[in-house]
Amino acid sequence: MSKPRLSQSDWIFAGFNALAELGPVALKAEVLARRIGSSKGSFYWHFTDVPSFHAAMMALWEQRAVTDVIDALAPLPDPRDRLRMLARLAQEKPTELDPNQPAESAIRAWARAAQLVRDTVDRVDSRRLEYLEALLAEAGVxxxxxxxxxxxxxIGLDDLPSVQGQPSNALVQLVNLILTQFPDPA
Incomplete structure (x- = not known):
């Protein structure tokens, strides 16, 4: 019985899992191939080299961490509801939006040593802050x-559950506290 062929997505998600468990040293073709029981040839079928694999990982993470979240919130007409839902989605592990979302803290740690990752994190941070600022302004905050x-x-809460033992709803509480301080402009 032959194994099913791995897709580019299979390799990328294996990379995110390896990153979360072992760090960036595990993001090499041979290490990943051994980890998922495949060959390096399969890896190189999908990616020209390891840097192109890293770029594909970062492109997918940026898409899911920003664009997909904004698109999922767009149908909610009230900016206050979008802020509350954003806080709720951000705190759920795994998120409703993406059960395969990689651990952001692992990506941020990797960014300290890899310029491509640092550039992506900077872009994600900038886009997220712009979106948050626009939502807050629209909500009258x-x-x-x-x-x-x-x-x-x-960002800080991402590391706390491992220290405290349980996830918290502190982000949702913070958003609600901020919104109660400012009247709804509608």
Whole structure:
């Protein structure tokens, strides 16, 4: 019985899993191939080299971390509802939006040593902050400093569950607290 062929997505998700478990040293063709029981040839069928694999990982993460989230929230007409849903989605592990979402803390750690990853994280941070600022302004909340406060909380909370043992709903509570301080402009 032959094994099913691996897709490019299979390799990318294997890369995210390896990154979360072992760090960036595991993001090499031979290491990944052994890990998922395949050949390096399969890896090179989908990617010209390891840097192109890393670029594909970052492209997918950026798509799912920003564009897909914004698109999922777009149908909600009330900006306050979008802010609340954004906070809820951001705290769920795995997210409703993407059960295969990689651990962001692992990507941020990798960014300290890899320029491609750093550039992607910087772009994601910028896009997320712009979106948060626009949502807050639309909701009648001064965007600064609240966008940075919400975003810093999101980034910091990603590491707390492993320390505290349980995820918290602190981000949802923070968003609700901020929204109660400012009347709904509608």
């Amino acid at each position: 001064p965007p600064r400093p609240y966008a940075r406060l919400i975003y810093a909380t999101l």
